[in-house]
Amino acid sequence: MLSLRPDVVGPTVAAELSQLDSSVTADEASVVIGTVENELGAPVNDLFASFSPEPLASASVAQVHSATLSDGTEVVVKVIHHGADVRAREDLEIITALAHLWQHNDPGAQQYRPVQIAQEFSTMLRDAVDMRVELANLRTFRDKLSHHEDLYVPQPYEELCSGRVLTMTRVKGTPLRDAKAIQGSGWKVEDLTNKVVSVYFEMIFEHGTFHADPQPGNLMVMPGRKLALLDFGDIGRFTPARREQMEWIVLALGFQDAEAFANILIEIANPPPSTDIAQLRADLGGWFDRHISVGVGQIDIPALVNQAMDLLHHYGLVLPGDFMLLVRVLLQLQGLSSAVGVGLNIEELMSPYVRRIMLSYLNPRRIAREFASSGLRWRRLVKSLPDDLSELIKGVRQGTMTVNFSIHDPDRLTDNVVDGLISAAALLSSAQLISRETPPKVAGISVPGAVVAGIGAATWIRAANRRREGFSLVSSVRNVAKLGGRASKKRREALKDHTAGD
Numbered sequence: 001m002l003s004l005r006p007d008v009v010g011p012t013v014a015a016e017l018s019q020l021d022s023s024v025t026a027d028e029a030s031v032v033i034g035t036v037e038n039e040l041g042a043p044v045n046d047l048f049a050s051f052s053p054e055p056l057a058s059a060s061v062a063q064v065h066s067a068t069l070s071d072g073t074e075v076v077v078k079v080i081h082h083g084a085d086v087r088a089r090e091d092l093e094i095i096t097a098l099a100h101l102w103q104h105n106d107p108g109a110q111q112y113r114p115v116q117i118a119q120e121f122s123t124m125l126r127d128a129v130d131m132r133v134e135l136a137n138l139r140t141f142r143d144k145l146s147h148h149e150d151l152y153v154p155q156p157y158e159e160l161c162s163g164r165v166l167t168m169t170r171v172k173g174t175p176l177r178d179a180k181a182i183q184g185s186g187w188k189v190e191d192l193t194n195k196v197v198s199v200y201f202e203m204i205f206e207h208g209t210f211h212a213d214p215q216p217g218n219l220m221v222m223p224g225r226k227l228a229l230l231d232f233g234d235i236g237r238f239t240p241a242r243r244e245q246m247e248w249i250v251l252a253l254g255f256q257d258a259e260a261f262a263n264i265l266i267e268i269a270n271p272p273p274s275t276d277i278a279q280l281r282a283d284l285g286g287w288f289d290r291h292i293s294v295g296v297g298q299i300d301i302p303a304l305v306n307q308a309m310d311l312l313h314h315y316g317l318v319l320p321g322d323f324m325l326l327v328r329v330l331l332q333l334q335g336l337s338s339a340v341g342v343g344l345n346i347e348e349l350m351s352p353y354v355r356r357i358m359l360s361y362l363n364p365r366r367i368a369r370e371f372a373s374s375g376l377r378w379r380r381l382v383k384s385l386p387d388d389l390s391e392l393i394k395g396v397r398q399g400t401m402t403v404n405f406s407i408h409d410p411d412r413l414t415d416n417v418v419d420g421l422i423s424a425a426a427l428l429s430s431a432q433l434i435s436r437e438t439p440p441k442v443a444g445i446s447v448p449g450a451v452v453a454g455i456g457a458a459t460w461i462r463a464a465n466r467r468r469e470g471f472s473l474v475s476s477v478r479n480v481a482k483l484g485g486r487a488s489k490k491r492r493e494a495l496k497d498h499t500a501g502d
Contacts, residue, residue, distance in 0.1 A: 029053030137232035173220035186225035254354035419463035426456025
């Protein structure tokens with residue numbers, strides 16, 4: 001997870017973490033068979049015509065075995081490692097507790113949002129150890145990508161699936177690792193690479209849900225000029241708000257608008273209050289000019305991302321997990337194209353989406369839908385406003401709510417107002433005390449009245465001295481501006497009189 005977060009740990013540490021090997025020792029055959037039988041409720045020999053005890057592969061969460069159905073269909077059976085779900089729950093409890101402890105005890109940790117990152121990791125890992133999630137993802141992507149005749153997504157067999165077992169059709173082909181792997185498949189290297197990228201752009205910008213691990217082992221070149229997309233356990237999803245932000249990023253890239261790009265990235269990063277937004281916007285604009293304005297088609301994605309992460313790390317910004325997942329996908333796609341010797345022309349691949357997004361924003365249906373949605377939100381706000389105000393007033397009365405004001409007053413106007421109020425109150429109070437002859441008295445004069453009158457006089461004298469001597473720089477500049485304005489007005493009037501006389 002941290003290898004995807006160079007904005008948190010820095011690019012150097014993230015690069016090292018990304019090299020960690022995800023393979024683990026496979027479970028014994030008896031353990032795997034026991035898991036399958038317990039989960040599916042029948043002996044393996046009754047479920048499958050054949051089941052290989054030797055795994056095809058073993059990753060960090062599950063291992064995969066080949067099998068055959070009774071009708072001869074070749075399938076693969078993905079089985080969660082024994083105890084992996086239990087260990088995951090225990091580890092997540094520890095990670096979450098440590099995140100809360102760190103964020104509570106270290107004021108500087110807040111900018112890295114460790115609790116939020118732990119929550120994102122918890123969601124990712126819980127999904128990974130539940131095969132029902134991957135089953136749902138398979139169904140979703142088979143439906144969304146069914147219009148691609150040259151793209152294949154494995155078919156799941158739901159009667160042979162459970163929370164710890166997933167059965168799907170076996171895909172035979174060659175991993176998309178280099179140009180040699182593509183030769184003889186009927187694909188041209190450039191066409192196949194553009195196909196992969198265009199499918200990912202469709203998932204990201206049209207569906208808002210995308211396959212998040214485009215590594216060569218999950219992209220298989222099949223006979224008959226077909227491309228297979230495998231392993232749907234790692235999925236990225238965008239909320240409607242994030243999709244709209246992504247659309248604005250695409251438009252900013254398409255129109256090479258550095259200011260718009262900086263603004264939307266600042267909105268996504270949600271910088272802390274102490275951030276110098278003007279300087280951050282200027283630095284982001286400079287980064288945009290160096291990497292984007294030279295031509296989107298020639299973007300060096302690794303350099304672009306690394307320098308962007310350096311910049312965000314310098315300002316202590318943290319990008320959301322779904323956005324960082326997208327960054328990883330783009331880096332993997334760029335690495336994939338480099339491995340097969342093809343340079344991605346992102347500008348050409350992105351241009352259809354720029355036009356489509358522009359047209360969607362001008363679509364009357366979308367405008368009407370957004371207007372209706374805004375109207376409903378305003379209706380909810382107005383409807384709940386009386387109750388909210390009532391709770392606010394109740395909190396103030398009970399002392400459970402306080403409001404802090406911070407006033408920038410370079411001319412000390414507030415001090416003058418307060419001193420004036422104190423002086424007036426003292427004058428009225430002293431008059432009442434003296435007229436009522438409030439004891440104790442000296443020479444027939446009320447001592448409390450005289451003291452209060454003295455306080456009022458001292459306060460008034462302090463305010464008067466401040467007005468005469470305590471002008472601030474802001475006051476001086478303002479007065480100079482006023483004098484200059486009066487002088488300019490007098491010159492205009494003199495010129496007008498002189499012209500009238502001529």
